[in-house]
Amino acid sequence: QVQLVESGGGVVQPGRSLRLSCAASRFIFSTNAMNWVRQAPGEGLEWVAVISKDGSNTYYADSVKGRFTISRDNSKNTLYLQMNGLRAEDTAMYYCARGAHGNSAAYFDYWGQGTLVTVSS
Amino acid sequence: SVLTQSPSASATPGQRVTISCSGSSSNIGTNYVFWYQQLPGAAPKLLIYNSDRRRSGVPDRFSGSKSGTSASLAISGLRSEDGADYYCAAWDDSLSGWVFGGGTKLTVL
Numbered sequence: 001q002v003q004l005v006e007s008g009g010g011v012v013q014p015g016r017s018l019r020l021s022c023a024a025s026r027f028i029f030s031t032n033a034m035n036w037v038r039q040a041p042g043e044g045l046e047w048v049a050v051i052s053k054d055g056s057n058t059y060y061a062d063s064v065k066g067r068f069t070i071s072r073d074n075s076k077n078t079l080y081l082q083m084n085g086l087r088a089e090d091t092a093m094y095y096c097a098r099g100a101h102g103n104s105a106a107y108f109d110y111w112g113q114g115t116l117v118t119v120s121s
Numbered sequence: 122s123v124l125t126q127s128p129s130a131s132a133t134p135g136q137r138v139t140i141s142c143s144g145s146s147s148n149i150g151t152n153y154v155f156w157y158q159q160l161p162g163a164a165p166k167l168l169i170y171n172s173d174r175r176r177s178g179v180p181d182r183f184s185g186s187k188s189g190t191s192a193s194l195a196i197s198g199l200r201s202e203d204g205a206d207y208y209c210a211a212w213d214d215s216l217s218g219w220v221f222g223g224g225t226k227l228t229v230l
Contacts, residue, residue: 035219037165044122045157045165045208047219059217095164105212107155109176111164
């Protein structure tokens with residue numbers, strides 16, 4: 001069974017940075033696109049970013065464009081989300097979600113359990 | 122949210138309930154729709170892909186359909202464990218990104 005384990009969440013002050021990681025296992029990581037999806041407390045799901053299987057294509061939600069960077073290391077089976085200039089409205093559970101195939105428009109077929117990011121002074 | 126869902130729905134065990142999702146020509150109108158179930162305190166799980174295909178292991182009580190710029194998820198023979206939040210999603214060609222509905226909270230009375 002596909003396994004996705006997020007880490008790196010925590011409490012951070014507004015304006016600071018944080019890097020999330022997602023360790024993938026039990027599938028060939030380099031064959032699938034990968035996404036970050038977030039969910040603010042008590043709210044719905046919001047897609048954040050996607051990266052294609054080889055990292056050549058990335059897309060971002062307008063709400064994070066220019067502040068967040070998605071990347072991957074296929075040799076380490078790990079997905080990352082570098083978050084800069086954090087704002088209170090970035091407070092959310094951040095889920096790593098696997099794309100069902102290699103290109104950026106692949107739907108999410110497996111999700112991790114999430115890592116909580118709280119932006120507060 | 123770019124996709125529109127009713128915030129809540131309710132029904133009694135054994136009944137059929139339909140959850141709708143409305144979008145536009147740049148998302149549902151030209152791309153597949155996907156449905157996710159999120160049980161309380163858990164991560165979302167894929168139920169329906171490519172608008173009407175049930176994921177392996179999902180009971181055939183769950184079905185999806187799409188027409189024009191709208192889609193729907195139907196659950197028949199409702200069971201107590203179906204009480205959850207349900208989200209629709211689609212790729213949006215104008216935004217070059219994924220869009221979700223706001224979610225529908227299903228209560229099994």
